[in-house]
Amino acid sequence: xxxxxxxxxxxxxxxxxxxxxxxxxxxxxxxxxxxxxxxxxxxxxxxxxxxxxxxxxxxxxxxxxxxxxxxxxxxxxxxxxxxxxxxxxxxxxxxxxxxxxxxxxxxxxxxxxxxxxxxxxxxxxxxxxxxxxxxxxxxxxxxxxxxxxxxxxxxxxxxxxxxxxxxxxxxxxxxxxxxxxxxxxxxxxxxxxxxxxxxxxxxxxxxxxxxxxxxxxxxxxxxxxxxxxxxxxxxxxxxxxxxxxxxxxxxxxxxxxxxxxxxxxxxxxxxxxxxxxxxxxxxxxxxxxxxxxxxxxxxxxxxxxxxxxxxxxxxxxxxxxxxxxxxxxxxxxxxxxxxxxxxxxxxxxxxxxxxxxxxxxxxxxxxxxxxxxxxxxxxxxxxxxxxxxxxxxxxxxxxxx
Amino acid sequence: xxxxxxxxxxxxxxxxxxxxxxxxxxxxxxxxxxxxxxxxxxxxxxxxxxxxxxxxxxxxxxxxxxxxxxxxxxxxxxxxxxxxxxxxxxxxxxxxxxxxxxxxxxxxxxxxxxxxxxxxxxxxxxxxxxxxxxxxxxxxxxxxxxxxxxxxxxxxxxxxxxxxxxxxxxxxxxxxxxxxxxxxxxxxxxxxxxxxxxxxxxxxxx
Numbered sequence: 001x002x003x004x005x006x007x008x009x010x011x012x013x014x015x016x017x018x019x020x021x022x023x024x025x026x027x028x029x030x031x032x033x034x035x036x037x038x039x040x041x042x043x044x045x046x047x048x049x050x051x052x053x054x055x056x057x058x059x060x061x062x063x064x065x066x067x068x069x070x071x072x073x074x075x076x077x078x079x080x081x082x083x084x085x086x087x088x089x090x091x092x093x094x095x096x097x098x099x100x101x102x103x104x105x106x107x108x109x110x111x112x113x114x115x116x117x118x119x120x121x122x123x124x125x126x127x128x129x130x131x132x133x134x135x136x137x138x139x140x141x142x143x144x145x146x147x148x149x150x151x152x153x154x155x156x157x158x159x160x161x162x163x164x165x166x167x168x169x170x171x172x173x174x175x176x177x178x179x180x181x182x183x184x185x186x187x188x189x190x191x192x193x194x195x196x197x198x199x200x201x202x203x204x205x206x207x208x209x210x211x212x213x214x215x216x217x218x219x220x221x222x223x224x225x226x227x228x229x230x231x232x233x234x235x236x237x238x239x240x241x242x243x244x245x246x247x248x249x250x251x252x253x254x255x256x257x258x259x260x261x262x263x264x265x266x267x268x269x270x271x272x273x274x275x276x277x278x279x280x281x282x283x284x285x286x287x288x289x290x291x292x293x294x295x296x297x298x299x300x301x302x303x304x305x306x307x308x309x310x311x312x313x314x315x316x317x318x319x320x321x322x323x324x325x326x327x328x329x330x331x332x333x334x335x336x337x338x339x340x341x342x343x344x345x346x347x348x349x350x351x352x353x354x355x356x357x358x359x360x361x362x363x364x365x366x367x368x369x370x371x372x373x374x375x376x377x378x379x380x381x382x383x384x385x386x387x388x389x390x391x392x393x394x395x396x397x398x399x400x401x
Numbered sequence: 402x403x404x405x406x407x408x409x410x411x412x413x414x415x416x417x418x419x420x421x422x423x424x425x426x427x428x429x430x431x432x433x434x435x436x437x438x439x440x441x442x443x444x445x446x447x448x449x450x451x452x453x454x455x456x457x458x459x460x461x462x463x464x465x466x467x468x469x470x471x472x473x474x475x476x477x478x479x480x481x482x483x484x485x486x487x488x489x490x491x492x493x494x495x496x497x498x499x500x501x502x503x504x505x506x507x508x509x510x511x512x513x514x515x516x517x518x519x520x521x522x523x524x525x526x527x528x529x530x531x532x533x534x535x536x537x538x539x540x541x542x543x544x545x546x547x548x549x550x551x552x553x554x555x556x557x558x559x560x561x562x563x564x565x566x567x568x569x570x571x572x573x574x575x576x577x578x579x580x581x582x583x584x585x586x587x588x589x590x591x592x593x594x595x596x597x598x599x600x601x602x603x604x605x606x607x
Contacts, residue, residue: 015547018538022554029562076438086435087443198557206550213546304546308422308458311553316433318560319450 006241081149186346208294445574453527460532
């Protein structure tokens with residue numbers, strides 16, 4: 001009964017309808033309700049199929065060296081430590097270290113390199129017999145000197161090895177999308193990518209803060225503390241009500257979006273449960289953490305500080321971007337990224353390769369949420385007993401009086 | 402004299418926390434994104450994407466103190482009108498927004514970035530637009546926390562939709578478009594005026 005009352009309270013509030021409007025607007029802006037205009041197409045021979053990154057040492061080494069040489073000459077390196085561009089200027093000492101690395105790669109003397117850098121000699125060659133694994137090690141060192149996030153980082157070096165996809169490879173990708181994703185899985189994943197990053201990892205925190213502060217605003221806190229209901233039951237019901245209320249439009253919208261392709265994917269074996277699986281597996285942990293942070297910090301501080309904390313985390317997360325596939329699935333991502341539509345056959349292989357990472361991330365985020373809920377219960381109970389928060393202040397004031 | 406006294410009291414009691422949060426945001430920006438040796442378009446990035454968020458932090462809570470009924474009743478009992486207090490608070494908050502942006506731009510200049518007055522104007526327009534959106538929703542709903550939601554959503558939409566937002570694209574200076582900032586500033590000023598007028602209208606109806 002209490003659960004239903006809490007849901008009713010949330011659903012009837014203005015912030016909830018702002019949230020619903022926000023999710024519809026954000027998803028509409030990304031075209032998730034027009035998936036039928038972007039159907040999965042079988043590749044035809046003789047066409048162009050896009051590009052892929054491949055670790056081809058003969059291609060990567062000269063290209064990466066050329067890039068590094070140019071930046072070394074200008075002493076202006078472009079990095080993306082958190083997704084945004086950052087220009088790095090190295091000190092003389094660090095510049096010397098890069099010159100040493102260049103010397104090892106090209107076979108030229110360090111002093112010659114430092115002398116030539118002013119004259120901007122173009123494209124020095126990789127010395128004969130340069131081992132690729134050693135090259136990668138040296139480049140990783142350059143990346144360290146630059147503070148990370150450069151194109152010389154081990155997981156970014158493949159960016160220098162971009163080659164066109166062949167017909168066979170494109171066909172293989174298509175078949176994987178049909179067999180593994182059963183078409184609808186790919187669309188559900190794209191829906192989750194947008195919904196998670198744009199709305200569900202940030203806006204639920206506001207609903208949680210507003211709901212938790214409602215009692216305080218109505219000056220009902222003390223009255224609620226006297227109720228018989230246990231702190232655990234009270235907080236858990238509130239948490240569940242918030243999560244369920246947020247997930248209701250998510251379930252509806254994910255199916256509305258996915259159904260757009262059901263009618264036009266004739267002859268294919270579709271997975272009609274795909275939206276539900278992605279809603280629960282991909283999006284639910286993001287909703288849980290956003291809600292839990294909101295409840296925990298509001299109960300702890302009695303202020304809307306949670307909105308600022310979650311806002312900052314979200315800013316980091318959004319701007320981490322999708323620079324590399326692995327960063328899209330990294331352990332502490334608030335909202336995993338896999339921004340691939342039907343035109344790239346959903347990059348199903350990347351998804352399957354990183355599925356373990358995704359699983360770890362989602363379990364960790366859900367676990368942290370539950371820990372925060374547990375801590376919220378403890379704080380609530382302590383407040384109720386007058387051992388924490390407002391009641392202490394009241395006691396102090398009384399004694400001062 | 403009275404105006405100055407109101408501003409001083411409000412700064413100390415109502416705006417200090419927001420100002421500290423805005424300063425913190427400015428301080429962590431150089432840790433997250435490069436601010437040194439940037440050309441004009443690149444220099445716009447930290448200003449548009451990070452520093453302009455101080456508008457949300459500073460302007461959205463302008464009406465917060467009186468949203469507490471007890472404070473509202475107390476302020477209403479004073480001879481000085483609440484509208485005047487709102488106006489003073491809004492004006493000095495806009496002043497703080499511009500001041501912090503100027504300080505950040507001076508810092509960027511010392512770092513060798515190509516920053517000009519147009520970047521200050523653009524960042525201030527962004528901040529005022531985002532902040533005024535929060536201010537308006539806070540006024541309409543009578544709840545500051547709700548006021549924070551739309552500017553955050555609008556920021557996310559800008560990341561998702563990019564230049565499709567036309568004259569209301571927040572990150573236009575990074576792609577070399579400076580003129581659209583006039584629209585953002587005009588819309589921001591309009592929203593501030595509407596929220597102030599709405600507060601007057603609501604008070605008279607009470």
